[in-house]
Amino acid sequence: MEKTKVVSQGHRVDMPELLSRVDNDRELLRDLVMIFKEDFPRHMEALRKAVAGPDLKAAKMVGHTLKGMLSNLAVTRASALAGHLEQLAGGAGSDALPDALAEFEREVDGLLPEMEAHAEEVKP
Numbered sequence: 001m002e003k004t005k006v007v008s009q010g011h012r013v014d015m016p017e018l019l020s021r022v023d024n025d026r027e028l029l030r031d032l033v034m035i036f037k038e039d040f041p042r043h044m045e046a047l048r049k050a051v052a053g054p055d056l057k058a059a060k061m062v063g064h065t066l067k068g069m070l071s072n073l074a075v076t077r078a079s080a081l082a083g084h085l086e087q088l089a090g091g092a093g094s095d096a097l098p099d100a101l102a103e104f105e106r107e108v109d110g111l112l113p114e115m116e117a118h119a120e121e122v123k124p
Contacts, residue, residue, distance in 0.1 A: 012107075012114055018074035033119040036073060037112060043069070044108070047085070051101045059089035059097060070108075073115070078107045 022028045043066055050058035063086030070079035081104040088097050 012075055012078065012111055013118060014074040014076060015118060018118075021072070021074065030119045032073065033115045036069065036115055039069070040066075040108075040112065044105075047101065047104075050089075051085075051097045054094055054097065056089045056094055060086050063087075063089055075108075075111065078104065078111065081107050 018029065019026075022032070043062055047059060047062040047066065049055070050062055053059075063082050067079050067082035067086055070076075070082055081100070085097065085100050085104060088094065088100055093100075
């Protein structure tokens with residue numbers, strides 16, 4: 001079995017797609033992962049606070065940011081869930097935000113270590 005599939009368990013990061021997006025530039029990929037490591041926890045905390053508030057404007061903005069960030073890194077399902085949070089916050093779905101946040105959190109649980117493992121895998 002290919003090492004990437006063992007790390008990602010086949011459901012979070014589409015490593016072949018991600019490498020394709022960066023034209024197989026492994027240094028760029030490591031840089032993107034390091035930026036993600038720095039930014040993701042801050043955005044998650046902002047999303048939790050916005051949903052708890054509830055601050056629908058902030059939840060929509062952070063959901064949009066996370067959707068783009070995760071999409072760029074080929075984390076498809078989590079990106080879609082962040083997009084769902086964005087839609088709920090922008091419409092009449094605010095009552096569903098806590099459940100949507102919980103689903104999103106389950107999906108991204110363990111994502112940071114997985115991204116770090118991928119960064120290690122692509123070292124020259």
